[in-house]
Amino acid sequence: MVFKNKKLSAACIRDFPILKKRVHGKRFVFLDSAASTQKPQAVIDAMSACYKNYYANVHRGIYQFSERASEAYEEVREKVRSFINAGSTREIIFTRNATESINLVAYSWGKANIRKGDEILITEMEHHANLVPWQELAKEHGAKVRYVPITGRGRLDLDAFESMISVKTKIVAFAHVSNVLGTINPAAKLVQIARKKSPAIVLVDGAQSVPHLPVDVQAIGADFYVFSAHKMLGPSGVGVLHGREEILSEMRPFMTGGDMISKVTFEGAQWNDLPWKFEAGTPDIAGVIGFGAALDYLSAFGMKTVQAYEEKLTARALPALLAIPGVEVYGPKETRDRSSAIAFSVGDAHPHDIASIFDEEGIAIRAGDHCAQPLHEKLGVPATARASFYLYNTPADIEALIRGVYKVKKIFRV
Amino acid sequence: MTESILYREIIMDHYKNPRNKGIMRHPDGSAERDNPLCGDRIVIAYKLDGKKKKLLSVKFEGTGCSLTRAGASMLTEFVKGKTIKELAVYTDGDFIADMGVPITPARKKCALLALEALRTAVGIEKPLIRKTSRYPK
Numbered sequence: 001m002v003f004k005n006k007k008l009s010a011a012c013i014r015d016f017p018i019l020k021k022r023v024h025g026k027r028f029v030f031l032d033s034a035a036s037t038q039k040p041q042a043v044i045d046a047m048s049a050c051y052k053n054y055y056a057n058v059h060r061g062i063y064q065f066s067e068r069a070s071e072a073y074e075e076v077r078e079k080v081r082s083f084i085n086a087g088s089t090r091e092i093i094f095t096r097n098a099t100e101s102i103n104l105v106a107y108s109w110g111k112a113n114i115r116k117g118d119e120i121l122i123t124e125m126e127h128h129a130n131l132v133p134w135q136e137l138a139k140e141h142g143a144k145v146r147y148v149p150i151t152g153r154g155r156l157d158l159d160a161f162e163s164m165i166s167v168k169t170k171i172v173a174f175a176h177v178s179n180v181l182g183t184i185n186p187a188a189k190l191v192q193i194a195r196k197k198s199p200a201i202v203l204v205d206g207a208q209s210v211p212h213l214p215v216d217v218q219a220i221g222a223d224f225y226v227f228s229a230h231k232m233l234g235p236s237g238v239g240v241l242h243g244r245e246e247i248l249s250e251m252r253p254f255m256t257g258g259d260m261i262s263k264v265t266f267e268g269a270q271w272n273d274l275p276w277k278f279e280a281g282t283p284d285i286a287g288v289i290g291f292g293a294a295l296d297y298l299s300a301f302g303m304k305t306v307q308a309y310e311e312k313l314t315a316r317a318l319p320a321l322l323a324i325p326g327v328e329v330y331g332p333k334e335t336r337d338r339s340s341a342i343a344f345s346v347g348d349a350h351p352h353d354i355a356s357i358f359d360e361e362g363i364a365i366r367a368g369d370h371c372a373q374p375l376h377e378k379l380g381v382p383a384t385a386r387a388s389f390y391l392y393n394t395p396a397d398i399e400a401l402i403r404g405v406y407k408v409k410k411i412f413r414v
Numbered sequence: 415m416t417e418s419i420l421y422r423e424i425i426m427d428h429y430k431n432p433r434n435k436g437i438m439r440h441p442d443g444s445a446e447r448d449n450p451l452c453g454d455r456i457v458i459a460y461k462l463d464g465k466k467k468k469l470l471s472v473k474f475e476g477t478g479c480s481l482t483r484a485g486a487s488m489l490t491e492f493v494k495g496k497t498i499k500e501l502a503v504y505t506d507g508d509f510i511a512d513m514g515v516p517i518t519p520a521r522k523k524c525a526l527l528a529l530e531a532l533r534t535a536v537g538i539e540k541p542l543i544r545k546t547s548r549y550p551k
């Protein structure tokens with residue numbers, strides 16, 4: 001098979017200092033980008049330049065560096081807006097991570113609007129981040145969480161989705177891309193169905209989609225869309241909540257304090273304008289600036305190119321894994337509407353043992369429940385091994401993955 | 415490299431041929447411990463001697479990765495004949511040293527699952543790490 005996009009990966013590896021490291025004397029092969037990605041030099045440089053050249057608190061000081069830091073920080077908001085094609089920067093809120101973004105909605109919108117007897121519709125394939133906040137909200141208000149089932153082929157059961165939505169449904173929340181199965185859900189279509197059949201607000205968990213494919217939040221049309229910078233070459237500590245302005249304007253702040261107010265007296269406070277109303281306290285200034293460099297880096301390739309490249313990697317890895325006797329792949333077995341996270345097992349070898357054997361070969365994969373215990377319950381296994389790719393992975397990394405599987409087979413006599 | 419293969423063989427031997435695995439009839443005590451993150455689960459049961467001071471025999475049941483199962487298998491051998499008092503000061507570090515294979519921090523939990531179950535079964539706390547104080551009392 002010809003690997004046309006060789007340029008992409010070759011250019012990439014050079015840009016990621018950590019990928020030149022050796023582990024146990026072997027070439028470091030990183031196959032755990034679904035958990036968190038590695039960072040290019042450009043991101044590291046942008047953060048250190050901020051600290052070295054112009055760091056100061058944002059939105060506060062009337063002096064040059066504070067103004068410069070504020071400008072750099074706000075420029076990233078515009079970069080995020082353009083990256084996901086949001087209508088306005090007023091709709092882009094910086095949080096700590098996708099988890100905090102979801103909690104913000106659950107606490108602020110949820111507490112004010114969820115009543116006894118209401119239903120919250122999520123899916124069986126959710127990450128705990130898009131599951132536990134809804135369970136807690138439901139418990140507190142006497143509402144009910146319902147779970148749209150997945151089919152035997154690892155896809156969302158669309159008929160069930162449609163039939164489970166009703167006028168009782170107040171919140172619909174689902175992952176755009178599953179971090180375990182790799183399934184890409186038809187987000188725009190799901191939003192459409194939800195709009196037609198219920199008054200629900202819709203939240204899309206984009207933690208695994210924004211890093212890997214072009215996302216247009218206006219085309220998807222949800223009320224909220226969340227993701228994390230650290231899964232898309234940015235630093236840890238920065239997340240995004242995109243919310244439709246009309247809804248955000250009506251919502252109460254999630255946290256209160258400095259920065260999020262316009263006026264405070266001994267009697268009370270007035271909330272600041274969007275988006276700052278939801279950004280209480282000093283944010284992760286250098287982190288956001290580093291995230292801006294990550295967005296620039298991805299934009300230079302274009303998300304279409306990134307997606308096409310990853311599809312090629314998946315198209316090579318998936319059949320190779322499926323062809324090995326004793327290997328089971330969880331999730332769709334075809335590359336269509338599938339991202340590059342591949343959960344698998346090797347005979348009865350425990351995922352911990354698989355990951356340890358891979359580690360000896362310098363290969364990082366994930367083992368466990370990947371923060372999706374209910375999904376694993378459904379799959380009938382307590383844990384799986386997971387390999388996931390990003391734009392810096394190469395066909396050689398996939399060969400390493402396959403060699404690792406054979407080593408596991410040999411040791412466990414699978 | 416050859417060393418790590420040797421360690422692997424020790425673990426795999428206990429994994430494939432576990433010692434003292436099975437259900438104990440009429441134990442003096444038993445307890446279950448699990449690690450929900452990876453589905454590992456170990457049940458430990460023990461019998462004491464006539465004076466109720468010494469561990470006469472220890473058996474385990476359960477599922478898990480090679481280290482969890484090898485840890486349980488080895489533990490049943492190491493603690494046989496120990497008094498409850500001795501067990502009360504048998505630290506995690508002592509056990510890992512007795513296992514004699516290098517264990518990465520990420521996998522300590524697996525290796526120690528059976529020991530934790532045994533402590534629960536016997537009703538003793540995890541002993542504190544013995545530290546020699548640098549300061550006079």
Ligand SMILES: Cc1ncc(COP(=O)(O)O)c(C=O)c1O
Pocket residue numbers: 034035097098099100127129130175177178179205207208228371
């Ligand atoms: C689908 C999905 N949702 C949410 C999250 C949570 O992301 P974070 O830990 O950055 O909040 C993750 C990350 O593991 C994820 O894969």
